[in-house]
Amino acid sequence: MCRHLAYLGPPRAVSAVLTDGSHSLYRQSWAPDDMRGGGTINADGFGVAWWPGNGVGAVGYRNAAPIWSDPAVGGVLAQVSSSGVVGAVRSATDGMPITTEACAPFTHGPWAFSHNGRIDDWPDSVAALAEWLPAVELLRMPALTDSALLWTLVHRRLAASSPGDALRQVVGSVLEAAPGSRLNLLLSDGAGIWATAVDHALSVRVDDRHVIVASEPVDDEDGWVEVPDLHSVEAWPGHLQITEIPGSRPGED
Ligand code: GLN
Known part of the structure; x- marks a missing residue:
């Protein structure tokens, strides 16, 4: 299963956010510690999004090749810095396309979104969910994957709901x-980070100047908080709120 992270704080080189730390996202691409539900390495591509400022929304770079094979990581991405970065390395779920378009983060306007996990019984289980979406929105899905559908559902909810509510509502409907x-959904607009932990690893570290939300801690420094299952996170520098996601999996008490 994929790994992802989001960073907010003083501007850093985009590549540094991917590669810094004894257990960086870069390293997690071939040596993750806590993969659940199958998959051993994350070699089906990667992506990174950042915010150039001046009102420009999130911009991104993605590649369907393994992160360790792409010279942009030590090259051009080392020359770009930002106060917000979202990164993802991908282990495609069986049967899903391995293409650049299927790599997270997905970006639109100010938003960058990533999903770590899978929709069970895809795509039959979500036929009902897809019916709620006008066909034209399905045509706008960036790829024929569960993650792209989740992004389409989340993006639609963002028009009417806060980012945290949008994630929790989508998790609720999909779990049903x-x-x-x-x-594990991850969303940022470059000023805040919203995420969910649903049957996958997630950790967060916040101080007054920085926040990092990551599938796995990127170093062994103090301060990492493990997010409990079925909880959501809202974080920015100096702020951390962890909230239970209402309801539980059907069939559970
Ligand atoms: N199911 C998603 C995909 O195939 C995410 C994969 C993952 O988390 N391993 O892109």
Whole structure:
């Protein structure tokens, strides 16, 4: 299963956010510690998004090749810095396309989004969910993957809901339709980070100047908090709120 992270704080080289730390996202691409639900390495591509400022939204760079094979990581991405970065390395779920378009983060306007996990019984389980979306929105899905559908659902909710509510609502509907799903969602607008932990690892570290939310801690420094299952996170420098996601998986007490 994929690994992802989001950083907010003083501007850093985009590549440094991916590669710094004894257990960086870069390293997690071939040596993750806590993969659950299958998959051993994250070699089906990677992506990174950042915010150039001056009102420009999130911009991104993605590649369907393994992160360790891409010279941009030590090259051009070392020359770009930002106060916000979202990164993801991918282990494609069986049967899903291995293409650049299928790599997270997905970006639109100010938003960058990533999903770590899978929708159970894809795509049959979510036929009902997809019916809620006008066909034209399905045509706008960046790829024919569960993660792209989740992004389409989340993006639609963002028009009417806060980012945290949008994530929790989508998790609630998808768990109802496909109870065994693993739904670690990660969303940022460059000023805040919102995330969910649903049957996958997630940790967060916050101080007054920085925040980092990551599938696995990127170093062994103090301060990492493990996010409990079925909880959501809202974080920015100096702020951390961990909230239980209402309801539980159908069939559970
Ligand atoms: N199911 C998603 C995909 O195939 C995410 C994969 C993952 O978390 N390993 O892109």
